[in-house]
Amino acid sequence: MKEFTPETEPENSSGHPHTDKTDAGLVPKDDRRTVGEKTVENPRMRCEHVNVYYNHGEKKAINDVSLDIGRNEVIAMIGPSGCGKSTFLRALNRMNDTIEGCRVEGRISLDDKNIYDKDVDVVPLRAQVGMVFQKPNPFPKSIYDNVAYGAKIHGLVQNSSETDELVEMSLKRAGLWEEVKDRLDQPGTGLSGGQQQRLCIARTIAVSPEVILMDEPCSALDPIATAIIEDLIDELKQEYSIAIVTHSMQQASRISQRTAYFHMGDLIEIGPTDQIFLNPLHQLTQDYITGRFG
Amino acid sequence: MQNHIVKSFDEEIEHLKSEIITMAKACSSQLEKSVIALHRMDKDLAAKVVKDDRKINDFQREIEDNAVRYLAKRQPMAIDLRYLLSAMKISYELERVGDNAENIAAAVRSMAETISSEAIDSIVDMAGICKIMLHDLIDAFSELDTDKSIAVWKRDTDINARFLQVKSLVVQEAQANGGCFLHDGYQLIHMARCCERVGDHLKNIAEDIHYIATGDPDIRQAMNS
Numbered sequence: 001m002k003e004f005t006p007e008t009e010p011e012n013s014s015g016h017p018h019t020d021k022t023d024a025g026l027v028p029k030d031d032r033r034t035v036g037e038k039t040v041e042n043p044r045m046r047c048e049h050v051n052v053y054y055n056h057g058e059k060k061a062i063n064d065v066s067l068d069i070g071r072n073e074v075i076a077m078i079g080p081s082g083c084g085k086s087t088f089l090r091a092l093n094r095m096n097d098t099i100e101g102c103r104v105e106g107r108i109s110l111d112d113k114n115i116y117d118k119d120v121d122v123v124p125l126r127a128q129v130g131m132v133f134q135k136p137n138p139f140p141k142s143i144y145d146n147v148a149y150g151a152k153i154h155g156l157v158q159n160s161s162e163t164d165e166l167v168e169m170s171l172k173r174a175g176l177w178e179e180v181k182d183r184l185d186q187p188g189t190g191l192s193g194g195q196q197q198r199l200c201i202a203r204t205i206a207v208s209p210e211v212i213l214m215d216e217p218c219s220a221l222d223p224i225a226t227a228i229i230e231d232l233i234d235e236l237k238q239e240y241s242i243a244i245v246t247h248s249m250q251q252a253s254r255i256s257q258r259t260a261y262f263h264m265g266d267l268i269e270i271g272p273t274d275q276i277f278l279n280p281l282h283q284l285t286q287d288y289i290t291g292r293f294g
Numbered sequence: 295m296q297n298h299i300v301k302s303f304d305e306e307i308e309h310l311k312s313e314i315i316t317m318a319k320a321c322s323s324q325l326e327k328s329v330i331a332l333h334r335m336d337k338d339l340a341a342k343v344v345k346d347d348r349k350i351n352d353f354q355r356e357i358e359d360n361a362v363r364y365l366a367k368r369q370p371m372a373i374d375l376r377y378l379l380s381a382m383k384i385s386y387e388l389e390r391v392g393d394n395a396e397n398i399a400a401a402v403r404s405m406a407e408t409i410s411s412e413a414i415d416s417i418v419d420m421a422g423i424c425k426i427m428l429h430d431l432i433d434a435f436s437e438l439d440t441d442k443s444i445a446v447w448k449r450d451t452d453i454n455a456r457f458l459q460v461k462s463l464v465v466q467e468a469q470a471n472g473g474c475f476l477h478d479g480y481q482l483i484h485m486a487r488c489c490e491r492v493g494d495h496l497k498n499i500a501e502d503i504h505y506i507a508t509g510d511p512d513i514r515q516a517m518n519s
Contacts, residue, residue, distance in 0.1 A: 025508055249369075249371055278375060290371055
């Protein structure tokens with residue numbers, strides 16, 4: 001019989017200088033080309049080589065970004081402050097037109113029509129591509145009028161019974177009907193923060209959008225109101241395309257099917273949300289979502 | 295795995311890593327003692343191995359508790375998420391390594407002290423290979439080194455081949471020695487089977503390390519590419 005002796009002495013298992021090999025296989029930080037699948041089949045919106053400049057061209061906020069927004073999908077846009085995600089979102093319904101010195105290049109099409117063509121009227125465009133902002137901003141009107149106002153000015157309703165029907169349907173879709181049906185004449189500003197945000201969503205839905213843009217819609221809400229909005233977003237994607245900017249990675253991972261990571265104006269990575277949060281392809285994405293120094 | 299903006303998360307991951315390495319070393323020691331007990335027919339040492347398995351179980355519980363706590367507290371993503379999930383799996387695999395060492399030791403206690411068999415040397419060799427694999431895995435885990443984890447994964451085939459050799463050796467010896475070898479022969483095959491299972495658990499750990507480092511759960515694909 002022989003003594004127990006390993007065939008070779010094992011390497012020392014401690015005292016190694018720390019060599020972090022976790023970065024192996026990731027696209028390096030200095031490579032700013034987009035990784036991941038930018039296009040989808042049969043998109044609702046298609047963005048091609050979009051550049052956005054502020055200060056009359058002095059500052060480039062978005063650098064050659066191309067991506068599709070699919071039908072019935074929630075796409076989340078994440079990235080550090082100043083990365084351009086809100087700027088990009090605002091370019092999707094020409095909200096940047098209102099900013100002095102802002103210029104948008106490239107092509108952004110909604111159902112194959114370039115929204116920056118000269119013959120496009122931004123008023124109906126912003127009904128087709130509605131927006132919900134970070135801070136709920138109901139009009140200083142009644143709950144009823146908040147929802148009915150847009151539909152009326154867009155000529156979507158002809159009489160009061162149609163308006164009643166639309167208000168009820170929009171508030172139901174926004175999950176607010178049961179809470180406000182007995183006080184529709186009260187001011188929208190009197191609702192709680194979460195209810196106000198749902199009222200703004202009802203207002204957006206009322207004008208029959210194709211796409212809903214959401215710019216950090218839950219950042220001012222408590223966890224319960226946030227959960228209600230997230231549940232609502234999940235419902236709404238059955239009918240609409242939703243692009244949401246969020247600083248909450250958990251929220252992005254909960255509600256979206258695809259995620260786009262922006263960094264200093266570049267679209268760094270885009271892909272299925274599960275992949276982005278479990279196994280990102282780019283070093284910058286991994287550093288951001290794991291809370292490391294970039 | 296370092297360089298988080300939140301420093302305390304770095305400390306928690308480092309703590310978890312240190313716990314897993316300590317547990318792996320304890321398992322290695324248990325395995326080593328179990329085959330020393332076999333080699334020397336040292337029933338006291340075998341009893342100690344059986345008793346000390348409780349400590350391995352405690353390690354697993356502590357690692358799982360910590361990993362669950364960090365998951366809840368940090369809600370990690372990407373490599374951090376893979377690390378914490380795999381830490382729990384690795385601690386489970388190590389606990390099973392400890393159980394197999396305990397099984398070897400328990401078998402020693404039931405065997406005749408006068409036994410003489412070539413199979414014992416082979417079982418000692420199998421445990422020796424497992425011990426080297428475990429040490430290499432500790433290195434692979436410390437450095438998240440996919441090459442080392444793949445090398446360990448491949449080595450399991452050697453353990454499997456040796457198990458079959460022990461089995462046929464014991465059968466030959468049983469045929470030569472008649473019925474009196476039956477109980478001890480069975481115990482030897484059982485011990486070889488334990489080593490073979492240890493190899494399987496180490497192979498699983500190699501897959502876990504590969505998964506942490508690459509996000510790819512299929513180590514075979516990596517070897518093919």
